[in-house]
Amino acid sequence: MSLAVDNDPFKDPSLRGSSAPPQPPHESPHVPDTLAVGRNASLTLGTDSLIVLDEGLLQSKGANCCGINLAGKNKTTRSIPFASILWAEHSEDGHVTIQYAHTVSKTVVRPAIISYQLDKVDSALTAAWIEKLLARAYGASQRQKRVKVLVNPFGGQGAALKSYHKHIAPILAAARCELDVEHTQYSGHGVDIAKNLDMEAFDVVACCSGDGIPHEVWNGLGQREDAARALFKLAISQLPCGSGNAMSLNFNGTASPSLAALAVVKGLRTPLDLVSVTQGDTRMLSFLSQAVGIVAEADLATEHLRWMGNARFTWGVLSRLIGQTIYPADIAVQVVHDSKAAIRAAYQAETSNSSPSHDDRPIPATGTALPALKYGTINDPLPPSWTLIPHDKLGNFYAGNLAYMSPDNNFFPAALPSDGCIDLVRIRGDIKRHTAVQTMLAISENKFFDLPHVDYQKVSAYRIIPKGQKDGYISIDGEKVPFAPFQVEVHRGLGTVLSRSGHLFEAEGV
Template identity: 50%
Template sequence: MDDGVGMRLELEGKKTLTIGTDNLELYDPITQKSGRNSCAPLSSGSAKQLIPLYNVLWAEVSNNRITVDFALHASKTIIKPDKWSIPLAPLDNDLPNGTPAETFISVLLARAYGEAIPRKRAYVLINPNSGPGGAVRLWENEVKPLFDAARMDLDVVTLTRGGEATDLAEKVELTKYDTIMACSGDGTPYEIFNGLGKRPDAGHALASMAVSHIPCGSGNAFSCNLYGSHRASFAALAIIKGIITPMDLVSVTQGNNRILSFLSQTLGIIAESDLGTEHLRWMGATRFEYGIMTRMFKRTCYPCDLAIKVEIEEKADVKAHYKHHASNASLVKLAKNDEAKDAGLPKLKYGTAQDPLPEGWELISYDKIGTFYAGNMGYMSPDANFFPASLISDGLMDLVTIDGDLPVLTALKVFLSVESGKFFDNPHVTYKKITAFRIIPRDQDDGYISIDGEALPFGPFQAEIHQGLGRVISKAGKYEAEGPTNWDKVTVADRIHA
């Protein structure tokens, strides 16, 4: 019983609470006799009622009564707080195997939280204009009640202008909070990372302040990848029980500017479908699908000169790399060196687009690219797992390129294969693992370049990845997206992986 499994607390009326391997069990003999099920939502018609330990938010004893706050899956789309509040057995009871209440609670919370920080201190930035709107309502109705039940310490700011999250993150007191939380779309996490990156101690700030996300926007990629859901309350529970995890970040340089990207960099039909549909935010995530559909019929190509630092060329090797690292704890426990923690942003290994081309790089002309899409996460929006081989801290970007002159029906099948999980293996999709690239658009006066959904001036830019530079709260120390189709059938012995 060293880990607490089997520990039991005696309650009034011969009820008991027992800590199981994965559940907290309430035994109520009266329920068994009467067939009533008044105090537990997760099973019925039984004397034993169960709460998954993952759903246990808090427990405490007051006035000889134990109260257990927990998360209740009220429906497929919402989680709500609920509680058990039951008197303890009289102090002079002679029931065997009884456990003092305070010890029981201490063990229960340790089992329920594991490596996660209980009662997290959060600096919450709410963007009321994210996506279709409604962030304030989601916060008040679905999110804050769960955080209150988990006894989290919350400082809440409602944002009033673009760029405000960057300013607040740049000035945040790092020791005061466990996380900066964006209640927004993906634009606010982008601002937070860049605010931390502007600090003189940027390396330390990025390595010590975890970013988290309550999905209230159109794409909600941050939440989809780290919490496995675009639902606000599901993300809230994942944050309560989540662990601080290193995550790769990407430096994007253009002219004299340097910004940090956590999600994607794209030019072509994807960028146009994102930035060119800003006026359709009321449609939510559907606006991206609408944008792609209306643009692929034009069979537009985006001529460019492109140089890429390729690390893994073939899809089979990409699958082998994913298989090897998907469950490799060494990536999760990635350590930053002391120098990086005290300094600003890491030095650029490959310079900028204004510098001479790095040694060994070659600019190649591409006339038919329709989609240039570099990703640092799997999901770009719900059900859009564009980068299934993406890993949270393997030090590699995933690059997808698709020709723009494909027949319309063929192009349609390519993009429909994203939702079906067959995108990676589609023969018209080129998929590589890279560490850096330079792209120079040609033959166009203007167009769209999207960095994490934010517009970059149309022109040459360069990007390189920094392994484990940022910190996030994740559900389980990894991305929640499914890997490439049949990746589990590739053995390490089949391929030499990076």
Template identity: 55%
Template sequence: MAPSTIPRSDPFADPIRMSENSEYAAGDTLPVGRDASLTLATDSLIVLEAKTTQAVPFFNVLWAELSDFDITIQYAKPTSKNVMRVASVNYLVEKPQQGYAKAWISKLLDRAYGESQRKKRIKVLINPFSGRGGAQKWFLRDIEPIFVAARCEINVERTLYQGHAVEIAEKMDTDAYDVVASCSGDGLPHEVFNGLGKKRNAAKALSQVAVVQLPCGTGNAMSWNSFGTDSTSLAALCIVKGIRTPLDLVSITQGNRRTLSFLSQSVGVVAEVDLGTEHLRWMGSARFTYGFLVRVLRKTVYPCDLAVKIDVPTKGAIKEAYRKEFSNHAPIEERRSSFDMETPGLPELQYGTVSSPLPSDFTPIPSSKLGNFYAGNMALMAPGANFFPAALPSDGHLDCVTVDGDISRTSAIQSFLAVEDGSWFNMPHVNYRKISGYRITPKGQKSGYISIDGERVPFEEFQAEVHRGLGTVLTRSGHMYEAEGVVPRTGQGS
């Protein structure tokens, strides 16, 4: 997990060990019922009865209230390795303890929510085709009960066709919601960002409403990066407890179109392996390995003209920039660019469009033998696929990787394996830069694959430009991704 200065409770921790290690003051204890007490410990709620002790991490506490003489606490309880279910404890509070109990509940909720907003107003979009049609079932079984127990206000709508979420987001009243949560793969969040980007007050809408994913698709990259999981129930808990986090968005101009990207753009091997193996879906995830090996053995190259606005050019400087972010807990508005909220539409393009003259501060990169161009805004592209370990939510940069296609087959296969074991970043033939814009023009091919956030776009020239902190998401930490970075989690070393 990425480092954080906020208390990080493990929702699947051993409650007995937690209770043994917790320290608490007597003033944080509420006597309840007969021979029972509720205590606010360092990082958990201790439920002590005559013969049993239970520890509930504060992160798991959903709500608490006093009704007449009863105190009820609802929380998310692990029932298996990756499954949470709503549970509760209920006790009698004697009349003399009523005032103290109300103050105690207030303190409990402060501990449980910290920086996170309570009672979030959530617009839920369900893609009924995600997860082989399982998204609706998972919402009802895994997600809705957690939202309801946390007293979230939810409005549910099902998408009926591709692009429907764009229309919904464009028309929605952003003053009515705090969050748009997509029960889907990464496609629906892409549509939601672009729908909000079509609103007249696009900059305000994108800063106002947090876009999140409830993982019901295949890759679920957004959930892995924001919450470190593809469990629907744990992701629901993370949304309840999520902290508003600014997110860089990327304008893509191609032809006369302008769209927003939140995840990645690729040309070459990654795009072909993803989009060019759709006919092999029957192979499951093995189709990606098969597609990669076929292209590696052929030493496939994808020649192009590439020019980039380089911001952080070396791996050493990138590590240092990443290390500094460990201690950056500036207010959310200080981690965004200053966008004019009253200007209609999206922010003005600093570098123009793909049809404009090439910006003078774009540096040409030799790419006649390009094997892979990959630009990422998040670290994990799929479980175990940490292509961009130095990626940060709102540093104003894309992480750009280029690898030549004529490297040895052994080096190519080592690169493939290195993505999962964490050594990818340091490989000498992996060119890794932080950039804020680029233009790429395919050469020598009449057709091929270009992927924007996992979606296929026309195989033609396009330009990208980063807008620092234009979007908003929810994360566990409030400023980092839930992925192994390029320096140790403690922030020490190199």
């Protein structure tokens, strides 16, 4: 199953569902759309692209002119989508330079340049035109983001560092982002870095890694005395360089490092629900998922099959479904939407908005820590409104905060970034074998939600107590934790990420 994103990776996501682009803020009507850059050349701000008119393009016999691919073409005009414009500037002597992300293939973009010398230098007019271009190119997105880059040199089977330098750094540099790069040295280093990070010095923490480093960063920020303020101010993003890149798939719409870098450059600040997980005397933050049963075991017990790529997870789940493996547990939940009809209605109400709602979260005061737990911890008595229900034939218990868990696995199609809920799936372990196969096929075909044997709810909190097993697997954001009871509580909009849309995942919904 392919990601539900526009075929044009540079199309402004704010155009979805709208016939015209939004008007850039504070755009002066006195600045012309066209800038003459030579006797026979001009640059024009079109509806959604920069139009380059240059009669000299006809005479070019090379494969490339001014960074624009001309092979096999015989035209005097070329267009560059605004969403791919990275930066523009001019010099005092009238030299105009525009940098943009040039498409090399479906999964790779690289910085390219067009450059012209003005015949008549008018610095004020040129500066105003460039500002108008950048306003169209960035819209509501912050320009020149200050980025703390964390590179996991062990990620992606050791290829993360190479991927950063080859595919990511050039895009960020061309967009004039301010970069502070640090390599993680050991497990948990991301926690230590985030705990001590100067949150006033950066806008974004970009993790060149799999999903493990973002998990560490969330928890490092959560351990600070000013946790709530840090989680609000710092947007966490993933530049996919690991074996698990769910965060990038959901917010950037891609597992391509260079396309993800472009998405971060143009990304919009977006609130994200985070959840507290309490187990024993420990409280941790989760941004991705919690799993007990088939999904947890299929992930953590197949580490030796990493050579299979994403197929190892599919094989792990399918083999256990067919084997009718069960994982008995007692489960209690605080339900928000119990029926699939109610869940679909809530999801469609949010997706009907063509543009993101204004982020009206109040800025937490200095020194504000994590929010108090409304329902207590796993060590407290069960809240009176909850009912503990035995699940003696449980096959899978999977709670997701995002939609995609892998490129072909839209396990939570009704998930929303900031609805105050976590999506919960339960499946009996004694379903028939052909039903198990049907279940796996339905995930890749985005028909999983409607299967009658799939129990899908939106909840704000839950408790799960495994029973009948001395040992097993529990996964929190893909990380193994002790096999013991745990409790989860959702904190609406506690975290901040960058996304293409500003309010939705890049996934096909219900």
